[in-house]
Amino acid sequence: MAMRKLAKMASPKLSLGPIMFNWPAEKWRDFYFRIADEAAVDSVCIGEVVCSKRVSFVEPHLPEVIERLQAAGKEVVLSTLALVMTDREMGQIRATTQGDDFLVEANDVSTASLLAGRPHVIGPLVNVYNEGTLEFFARQGAKRICLPVELAASTLSVLAGKAERIGQEIEVIVFGRLPLAVSARCYHARAHSLHKDGCEFVCTEDPDGMELETLDGKPFLAVNGTQTLSYSCCNLLAEIEDMRDMGIGRFRLSPQDVDMVSVAQIFRDVIDQRLEISQAGVRLEQLARDFTFSNGYFYGAEGHKMVAHQPHDPG
Amino acid sequence: MTDPLELVCPAGTPAALRAAVEAGADCVYLGFRDETNARNFPGLNFSRDELAAGIELAHRQGTKILVAINTYPEAGNSSPWHQAVDDAATLGADAVILADVGLLDYATNKHPNLRRHLSVQASASNPESINFYQKNFGVKRVVLPRVLSVAEIAKLNKQIDVETEVFVFGGLCVMAEGRCALSSYATGISPNKNGACSPASHVRYEETGDRLISKLGDYVINEFSNDEPAGYPTLCKGRFVANDKVSYLFEEPTSLSVFMMLPELAEAGVTALKIEGRQRGKAYVKSVVTSFRQAVDAVSQGKSPPSMDLSSLSEGGKQTTGVYEKTWR
Numbered sequence: 001m002a003m004r005k006l007a008k009m010a011s012p013k014l015s016l017g018p019i020m021f022n023w024p025a026e027k028w029r030d031f032y033f034r035i036a037d038e039a040a041v042d043s044v045c046i047g048e049v050v051c052s053k054r055v056s057f058v059e060p061h062l063p064e065v066i067e068r069l070q071a072a073g074k075e076v077v078l079s080t081l082a083l084v085m086t087d088r089e090m091g092q093i094r095a096t097t098q099g100d101d102f103l104v105e106a107n108d109v110s111t112a113s114l115l116a117g118r119p120h121v122i123g124p125l126v127n128v129y130n131e132g133t134l135e136f137f138a139r140q141g142a143k144r145i146c147l148p149v150e151l152a153a154s155t156l157s158v159l160a161g162k163a164e165r166i167g168q169e170i171e172v173i174v175f176g177r178l179p180l181a182v183s184a185r186c187y188h189a190r191a192h193s194l195h196k197d198g199c200e201f202v203c204t205e206d207p208d209g210m211e212l213e214t215l216d217g218k219p220f221l222a223v224n225g226t227q228t229l230s231y232s233c234c235n236l237l238a239e240i241e242d243m244r245d246m247g248i249g250r251f252r253l254s255p256q257d258v259d260m261v262s263v264a265q266i267f268r269d270v271i272d273q274r275l276e277i278s279q280a281g282v283r284l285e286q287l288a289r290d291f292t293f294s295n296g297y298f299y300g301a302e303g304h305k306m307v308a309h310q311p312h313d314p315g
Numbered sequence: 316m317t318d319p320l321e322l323v324c325p326a327g328t329p330a331a332l333r334a335a336v337e338a339g340a341d342c343v344y345l346g347f348r349d350e351t352n353a354r355n356f357p358g359l360n361f362s363r364d365e366l367a368a369g370i371e372l373a374h375r376q377g378t379k380i381l382v383a384i385n386t387y388p389e390a391g392n393s394s395p396w397h398q399a400v401d402d403a404a405t406l407g408a409d410a411v412i413l414a415d416v417g418l419l420d421y422a423t424n425k426h427p428n429l430r431r432h433l434s435v436q437a438s439a440s441n442p443e444s445i446n447f448y449q450k451n452f453g454v455k456r457v458v459l460p461r462v463l464s465v466a467e468i469a470k471l472n473k474q475i476d477v478e479t480e481v482f483v484f485g486g487l488c489v490m491a492e493g494r495c496a497l498s499s500y501a502t503g504i505s506p507n508k509n510g511a512c513s514p515a516s517h518v519r520y521e522e523t524g525d526r527l528i529s530k531l532g533d534y535v536i537n538e539f540s541n542d543e544p545a546g547y548p549t550l551c552k553g554r555f556v557a558n559d560k561v562s563y564l565f566e567e568p569t570s571l572s573v574f575m576m577l578p579e580l581a582e583a584g585v586t587a588l589k590i591e592g593r594q595r596g597k598a599y600v601k602s603v604v605t606s607f608r609q610a611v612d613a614v615s616q617g618k619s620p621p622s623m624d625l626s627s628l629s630e631g632g633k634q635t636t637g638v639y640e641k642t643w644r
Contacts, residue, residue: 110441127493129507130389132417228497300503301503303499
């Protein structure tokens with residue numbers, strides 16, 4: 001009980017997840033410069049998660065971005081590819097996982113395997129659904145696990161309890177379009193009648209993903225190259241207090257093409273209890289006008305739903 | 316000459332199991348009647364007694380039984396999954412097919428002599444991942460996710476020391492398996508957690524004028540005119556609108572069939588061929604297994620597979636070779 005209270009009292013950390021989308025390199029660089037200078041986040045994940053073909057665009061800017069983030073006191077986490085199919089992709093990951101300068105986040109089991117034996121992060125695209133898996137990765141050296149998006153509060157609570165007992169940190173995505181699926185096939189290319197190998201990087205046209213509607217005009221999903229995301233934007237502002245009570249001490253904001261510095265400030269202020277949830281919600285809506293919000297997974301409901309906040313009953 | 320390809324066939328019922336065995340399956344894979352397997356549909360799968368009888372029947376014919384326990388155990392409620400592994404071992408299954416790291420760890424420690432296969436739901440698509448499962452859990456075989464071309468499979472097989480099994484016929488995931496939450500986003504029911512994708516409980520058909528609309532949860536997945544056959548609204552086989560254009564953006568209602576590519580797969584070093592369809596009836600199992608038995612036997616004698624039309628057994632009557640040909644991507 002004493003440990004639980006301690007975890008509750010320690011101020012939770014905020015992470016900025018990797019940019020999922022194919023933003024132009026200068027925009028990418030300037031985004032991180034501003035995050036370094038202004039954003040109230042403790043950690044920043046950088047690196048390509050979706051498509052290995054995009055890596056070369058931002059690579060030239062990587063050193064200066066890392067330097068700026070570190071100079072600003074941010075922990076830099078190198079994020080990695082989710083679906084690894086070729087030797088070239090495996091080579092990119094080997095290069096990232098060599099050296100001890102940075103904490104690396106694995107988004108595929110291959111990468112987790114390469115990182116075994118030293119501290120690392122397990123990202124939300126590796127399947128961690130239960131205590132057995134959590135414990136296995138902890139034994140391999142994972143010190144932090146950002147959980148998959150489709151877990152309900154009851155599961156988060158069990159995993160947070162287990163993590164606390166074995167000295168692990170749990171992280172939960174609280175903002176951004178939800179990464180729902182990854183494929184070998186590029187749907188951006190397909191939508192433009194192109195092949196993946198000759199894709200012309202059409203995904204650059206959609207900085208928040210290409211919106212997909214049903215035949216009756218209902219927004220449904222967002223396509224980002226080989227990745228499919230939710231149309232709705234996850235918003236767990238109202239649930240942060242419940243998750244703190246479970247002992248969860250780190251929350252992740254997934255970048256969208258909105259003012260992420262202000263988004264981070266809203267979450268920071270809610271975590272620090274300087275801002276009422278209702279006020280925070282209104283501000284977030286103003287910042288992310290083009291988005292509808294969802295929190296359904298937290299309540300064990302359909303992921304797209306926005307459920308009115310009910311305090312989590314630890315049962 | 317390569318070793319004969321092993322034919323791994325589906326059974327959702329004892330009748331389908333019998334049909335598969337009689338049609339010449341080398342292995343039959345199946346699951347228990349609960350959320351521990353990825354075809355958790357009403358009226359399907361096996362009780363413990365049915366499995367015991369099925370194993371006896373199969374073993375008499377020299378057919379192996381593989382038990383799929385390939386969903387991800389629920390936090391705080393691992394016992395149904397642990398019990399499934401224990402029972403598969405006790406009843407004499409030839410292998411279990413697992414996806415979850417924690418469950419693999421459990422099976423490795425508790426039943427070291429029970430053969431372990433890695434489910435397609437683990438989406439192990441590269442040598443490093445496969446070696447991870449071999450090193451830590453001694454998996455003998457990996458069912459490859461449908462993300463690799465035949466050329467890539469050939470290359471992969473040279474880099475690993477684990478048998479590979481590939482899908483050759485039936486329903487086709489277009490997303491990396493075990494890494495898709497589209498169904499739970501729309502319905503709350505998750506393949507990984509609940510063992511069902513696009514569940515029938517959330518399907519509705521609505522007639523509006525001369526159109527029939529199929530819905531999954533709150534979302535329209537497709538619509539049909541009166542003279543079109545209305546397909547099942549599997550989420551990733553629906554028609555959607557992107558950039559004002561209507562299309563089957565992810566994939567058309569189609570099934571995988573690589574009947575004619577069996578020689579290439581054998582050449583690529585694959586050990587086993589998997590037929591999808593535990594939700595299908597015994598007639599489907601009988602037809603598909605009989606056809607593939609003939610084809611595999613022909614290939615093992617260095618001949619081409621006989622020409623056969625299996626399109627009537629495919630979703631929408633359409634077939635694709637999927638990702639095995641690189642242009643699919």
